[in-house]
Amino acid sequence: MVIGAGLSRAYIIREGDAVRVRLRLSRHIRVKAGQYVGLWIPAVSFWAPLQSHPFMVTSWSAGRSKHLDIVVEPRKGWTRSLADLGRVNEQLLRDRGMKDTVSDTFVYKGLISNLALFTGPHGCSVPVGEYETVVMIASDFGIAAQLPYLHALVYSYNACKTRNRRVHLIWFLEKYNLIPPFVSLLNAALDNDSLDEGFILSISIHITASDMQDEQLGRRVNFYYRPMPLEQILKEEHEGKYIRKVQTEDMRSRDMAVLVSATGSIQDLVRKLILDRFKKGVTLFDLDY
Ligand SMILES: Cc1cc2nc3c(=O)[nH]c(=O)nc-3n(C[C@H](O)[C@H](O)[C@H](O)COP(=O)(O)OP(=O)(O)OC[C@H]3O[C@@H](n4cnc5c(N)ncnc54)[C@H](O)[C@@H]3O)c2cc1C
Structure with a gap:
């Protein structure tokens, strides 16, 4: 220290x-x-x-x-x-x-x-590099706790220093106003995620206070204005749906880390989903903030 x-x-x-x-x-x-x-x-x-x-x-x-x-x-x-x-x-x-x-x-x-x-x-650092899939779930300013992991994961993947093959950031926002202060940091991660056009990173943003239609920006960023299908997203990530497979690879269950820096209600929801739906292969980490 x-x-x-x-x-x-x-x-x-x-x-x-x-x-x-x-x-x-x-x-x-x-x-x-x-x-x-x-x-x-x-x-x-x-x-x-x-x-x-x-x-x-x-x-x-x-x-x-x-x-x-x-x-x-x-x-x-x-x-x-x-x-x-x-x-x-x-x-x-x-x-x-x-x-x-x-x-x-x-x-x-x-x-x-x-x-x-x-x-x-x-504080401690979660050993995210040990997991094939990393799902990050944040609400509002909780994104501050996830950003360094996002950059570290993309860097380590590009440098072939990790076994990660998929990173998905899920961000719940009360208002759109919070996006501008963080947009340059998110764009930097998206820009760096370009190894062999492999794209391991996806970002899903849910905005509560809006009456707009859901939309997809490019291949990697989704905006949800209606309730986000969190259970389905976690299930697909657990199954490795978006991981590029080599021909000989089997469909074995994959290991996944879920990092949460969100309100108590989102934390409870994620914990319940993981306990009810995924018996093994998922490790939940509550971050410091
Ligand atoms: C490990 C950790 C990491 C954090 N990281 C961030 C971050 O990246 N960005 C961010 O915006 N906030 C972060 N916070 C929260 C931030 O520390 C508090 O919001 C801030 O200290 C509130 O100060 P305030 O005087 O404006 O609080 P007030 O408006 O007076 O109170 C708001 C809340 O902050 C709590 N609080 C007040 N003083 C402190 C203090 N010295 N230490 C801890 N909590 C306090 C109060 O109990 C209350 O719940 C983090 C908190 C922790 C514990």
């Missing part, structure tokens, strides 16, 4: 219904997928010097990295003040005509940064 990693700088940007924080560290550190940090930014409010808050690290790198990305849901206390602080950089970016802050093209120059310290990284 690192405390502080020296003095870091936090670039805080409000973006739609979310706040993005990029920590620029004074030295490189290694963070595994699924780990979180305890963040301390005294400039956030009068009482902030007394508080540290836990946040998942959404960025992922195969080696050590000198920056960490975090996405924060503004709630009532510290996170609301953080969102207010992030308005300054939001305005600076708008003045420059930059519509978004795609992580790789993030421009530090001219943006305001604040002193930050953190503890961590904390």
Whole structure:
């Protein structure tokens, strides 16, 4: 565990219904997928010097990295003040005509940064590389816990370092507004998932507050506005329906990891489906956030 990693700088940007924080560290550190940090930014409010808050690290790198990305849901206390602080950089970016802050093209120059310290990284990383199929189920900001796994899985598949052959991200959203802050991160995973045009990744997004028709964007992204057929999706993934088979391969039951970072009701539903429908070959992981 690192405390502080020296003095870091936090670039805080409000973006739609979310706040993005990029920590620029004074030295490189290694963070595994699924780990979180305890963040301390005294400039956030009068009482902030007394508080540290836990946040998942959404960025992922195969080696050590000198920056960490975090996405924060503004709630009532510290996170609301953080969102207010992030308005300054939001305005600076708008003045420059930059519509978004795609992580790789993030421009530090001219943006305001604040002193930050953190503890961590904390928490365990699920050994997702050991499973043939990985299904990730998130609701709203729970996506923050899944993103580093998504990037690690696609990277490891491209580098032939894993036995994964299928990854399916299922994201339940209350409102469409949450998509823009995460869209660049999801697109980066889709762009990287291009080994031999094999495409191991699918993304299914369910939006509650909408009266639109279900639609498919390309081969890999589905939008559901009506109830999502979760049981059918899990069954098809368990059967390996979307795994490209070589001719000699049999139809044996496959092993699947299901990672959940969702509301209690979705967690309960997934647990019940897995217990009732799949007697073996499925391992359920409740993530830290
Ligand atoms: C392991 C972990 C990872 C997390 N990752 C993320 C993330 O990536 N993005 C994100 O938006 N949120 C994340 N959270 C939740 C985030 O830490 C809280 O929303 C934040 O601390 C709330 O601060 P607030 O003062 O605005 O809370 P308030 O609006 O005052 O309260 C909102 C809720 O947050 C809880 N809370 C308040 N302070 C803390 C604290 N210091 N530690 C833990 N919970 C607290 C309260 O009990 C309450 O349930 C994570 C939480 C945990 C435990």
